[in-house]
Amino acid sequence: MSQAASPGADAPITDTLGRAFGVDVGGSGIKGGIVDLDTGELVGDRFKVLTPQPSTPAAVAGGIKEVVDHFSWDGPVGVTLPSVVSGGVVKTAANIDKGWIDSDPYALLAGVLGDRPLAVLNDADAAGMAEDAYGAGKDAKGMVMLLTFGTGIGSAILFHGKLLPNTELGHMEVGGKEAEHQASSKIKEDNDWSYEKWAGHVSTVLTAYENLFWPDLFIAGGGISRKAHKWIPHLSNRTPVVPATLQNTAGIVGAAMAVNARLRV
Structure with missing residues (x-):
């Protein structure tokens, strides 16, 4: 399985069953699920909540927590945003509140999810990672x-x-x-x-x-x-x-891959 990795990354992070959690944040919905990183498939169904309006960082973080808590998941979490994320800072905001710009998503998410491995990346990048590893680009x-x-x-x-x-x-x-x-x-x-x-x-x-x-x-x-x-x-x-x-699961799968690879952009 091919996957992105940050320079000098440690060993991949998964739970004991080789799973990680992905959350895909969009302008209308926040969806997530547990991903089997051996197969790129969701373990069970995905869960979705509506993106709060206005979609401020604090409000969206609450929605992400709701999705993660739905599965009683306490392991690593990867999150996509419709944004450029560079140097651990959100640089743009498409279809979410402009209050995201210049925010630190890692500090924000740690505040609601606690001390656990996190990764935050652009939604298209996450989908690309998933399609390359498990989907149309697999071979x-x-x-x-x-x-x-x-x-x-x-x-x-x-x-x-x-x-x-x-x-x-x-x-x-x-x-x-x-x-x-x-x-x-x-x-x-x-x-x-x-x-x-x-x-x-x-x-x-x-x-x-x-x-x-x-x-x-x-x-x-x-x-x-x-x-x-x-x-x-x-x-x-x-x-x-x-x-x-992979269609609607690509962002979730790519987010889980990113946190497993300790990706930090």
């Missing part, structure tokens, strides 16, 4: 790039299983316009484009990415990946594109 070699097509475009880059965090490629300018402003699934919906027409815009963005990074595989995530058969065949870029397979 891929070299550089794998996950792109989540939704309101914007999230990204994760992994090279031989090692994460390059916080890439935010949806904000890269392609032809004078941000990538996510021409190829997100929201843009497709707003313009009522056919899948074929939208695929042309996606191809333009993917070609720009592959000219810079030369990935070996693109993994397409987000809700629109469930209809991959309607648009992936229309893509014209050179790198293979496959749909994500």
Whole structure:
């Protein structure tokens, strides 16, 4: 199993059964569950609570605690945020309260979860780790790039299983316009484009990415990946594109992988 690891990391952390806990924080819901790190599967069902509004750090931390307490879990916990997390500090906030910016999520979570191993990372990065290890990229070699097509475009880059965090490629300018402003699934919906027409815009963005990074595989995530058969065949870029397979569990699984690997970004 490939996974990201921080430089000089100690041995992985799991409970005695090789499990860790993942929480995926989104704009509308906070969901989590126990992850079997041998298989990448959830142990039992996931549990979800609504993201509080306003989604301030303290309020969201309370929701995370509720999810963890639901399972009576007292081991390591990994958490995703729709944010850039760098140097242990939240730098951006997408679909959550702007009060997260410049906050210390580790201190915040330690205050509600107590003294236990923690990891906090970007949600797309977590999904990329999970897909690379257990999902659509499991057997891929070299550089794998996950792109989540939704309101914007999230990204994760992994090279031989090692994460390059916080890439935010949806904000890269392609032809004078941000990538996510021409190829997100929201843009497709707003313009009522056919899948074929939208695929042309996606191809333009993917070609720009592959000219810079030369990935070996693109993994397409987000809700629109469930209809991959309607648009992936229309893509014209050179790198293979496959749909994500873990769907709603990817963030949870990636968060659990991150804390197991002692990842600190």
